[in-house]
Amino acid sequence: MEKVDLILPKDFPTLKNDAFLCACRGQETSHVPVWCMRQAGRYLPEFRESRAGKDFFDTCRSPEACCELTLQPIRRFPFDAAIIFSDILVIPQAMGMDVQMLSGKGPTFPEPLKEPEDLLLLQPKVDVNKELGYVFKAITLTRHKLEGKVPLIGFTGAPWTLMAYMIEGGGSTTHSKAKRWLYRHSEASHKLLRMLTDVIVDYLLGQVAAGAQALQVFESHAGCLGPVEFKEFSLPYLRDIARRVKDQLKESGQDVPMIVFAKDGHYGLEDLSQSYYDVVGLDWTIDPRSARERTGGKVSLQGNMDPCALYAPKERISEIVKRMLEGFGTRGYIANLGHGLYPDMDPENVGAFVEAVHTHSRNILNHKSEETQTAGSDVSYCTHNGGVENLSVADSLRSLRRNHDGKVREPITRLSLPNMSLGLNQPPLRQHKHSPVLPMGSRPHPPSIFQQANSAALASQALSVSISGWFSQE
Numbered sequence: 001m002e003k004v005d006l007i008l009p010k011d012f013p014t015l016k017n018d019a020f021l022c023a024c025r026g027q028e029t030s031h032v033p034v035w036c037m038r039q040a041g042r043y044l045p046e047f048r049e050s051r052a053g054k055d056f057f058d059t060c061r062s063p064e065a066c067c068e069l070t071l072q073p074i075r076r077f078p079f080d081a082a083i084i085f086s087d088i089l090v091i092p093q094a095m096g097m098d099v100q101m102l103s104g105k106g107p108t109f110p111e112p113l114k115e116p117e118d119l120l121l122l123q124p125k126v127d128v129n130k131e132l133g134y135v136f137k138a139i140t141l142t143r144h145k146l147e148g149k150v151p152l153i154g155f156t157g158a159p160w161t162l163m164a165y166m167i168e169g170g171g172s173t174t175h176s177k178a179k180r181w182l183y184r185h186s187e188a189s190h191k192l193l194r195m196l197t198d199v200i201v202d203y204l205l206g207q208v209a210a211g212a213q214a215l216q217v218f219e220s221h222a223g224c225l226g227p228v229e230f231k232e233f234s235l236p237y238l239r240d241i242a243r244r245v246k247d248q249l250k251e252s253g254q255d256v257p258m259i260v261f262a263k264d265g266h267y268g269l270e271d272l273s274q275s276y277y278d279v280v281g282l283d284w285t286i287d288p289r290s291a292r293e294r295t296g297g298k299v300s301l302q303g304n305m306d307p308c309a310l311y312a313p314k315e316r317i318s319e320i321v322k323r324m325l326e327g328f329g330t331r332g333y334i335a336n337l338g339h340g341l342y343p344d345m346d347p348e349n350v351g352a353f354v355e356a357v358h359t360h361s362r363n364i365l366n367h368k369s370e371e372t373q374t375a376g377s378d379v380s381y382c383t384h385n386g387g388v389e390n391l392s393v394a395d396s397l398r399s400l401r402r403n404h405d406g407k408v409r410e411p412i413t414r415l416s417l418p419n420m421s422l423g424l425n426q427p428p429l430r431q432h433k434h435s436p437v438l439p440m441g442s443r444p445h446p447p448s449i450f451q452q453a454n455s456a457a458l459a460s461q462a463l464s465v466s467i468s469g470w471f472s473q474e
């Protein structure tokens, strides 16, 4: 038996920094958490040294190597999350396809799928423990070796992105071969997407059983689909994955935050925010405020600095980060890039990005807690003993904050404005007689109530706090 087989997914060290998990759930944090897609990558000299002369997928199959590569960026930078080193293309491999990583060319399938008959060549049922057990071992080992420093994210490619690779046989600018299937062989496309979805669900559940504390689904090729094709060939499978994973985890009393990142999939933003995911990842082509408006507090957001901004001098990076934080607000937000780091990026600038997120977000949060005046309007709130009191918005928010800090014992259950009601952390105990109420656990209805709440949130950053608190409780 190998040494790594003796390391079990139990007795994990206590988590010391839960900022990332809290932000996924829309809960208050003392700073905005940050990590970078491809943080374990070739921009780090120690990564290049570890990977030198070794085959990429051999590295993926070594739990010790994956663990080491995952930990490298965590040793160097105060990231708030680690992501397991692996690749999305291990799934096509598990289904029986040959995939190689060729230097200068990237992922390559010597025998891609050409016609629908080729689906018969794929394994119809994949035993993920047998085929992808090496990823689970890597996760378990890494979770132990992280010593509770930060949470560990597991991930998968989404069905459409994997299908595109399996048909294109590698990277592509047009994805015309894969899109040909969508328009010409739509039934076979759905069959393949369903097969992939089934494997992905088992794979993600296996990652959680092994110790993953959050899951990200990469729909990296969303951008080459139009809104109609996205709705038919991507969204239903993304939804199905989150629903099935969440349902099965719930049965064992677990709740693991799930992030969906559909690169360049602007048209899908509203739908994605109502697709069982806790967090929607954004690329840099979306304006933070408009993303907040369009997702209306239903999910936390992650992203979205242009990776190329890391080529800027450090002072400029700091300014860009500050503007991004002001756009997203500090609650229900995870700072990241809008896509992965590139190999030629300077690690020092990555450090400057992380530091800027921590420093600016702490400043914003400290400033907020010192605020004495916000909008002048009065609000009412109900306390757990049923009392209704009138307070200024600023007073209410101060009370709320104290409550979140754990210093005020009396939980505020509901913050009401004349035409709306914003839920907070506790179930509503009493309804203010003048305010329409959103039943606990329901989607806002009618939508106008939600829109009003959302405008108020935009007008006062602090108010958005309570909106995301409400919806993340669903």
Ligand SMILES: Cc1c2[nH]c(c1CCC(=O)O)Cc1[nH]c(c(CCC(=O)O)c1C)Cc1[nH]c(c(CCC(=O)O)c1C)Cc1[nH]c(c(C)c1CCC(=O)O)C2
Binding pocket: 036, 037, 038, 039, 040, 041, 042, 051, 056, 083, 084, 085, 086, 087, 088, 089, 101, 103, 104, 105, 106, 107, 155, 171, 218, 220, 263, 340
């Ligand atoms: C599309 C995709 C792939 N892989 C992945 C995606 C989805 C994210 C995205 O949109 O970029 C996901 C991925 N790949 C890798 C990770 C590790 C975790 C992390 O983000 O740090 C993750 C999350 C390691 C890797 N995967 C790969 C590298 C670089 C190659 C190496 O280490 O030798 C790394 C660090 C290789 C890879 N694997 C893939 C590509 C396109 C490449 C790059 C090829 C190249 O640039 O030559 C497929």
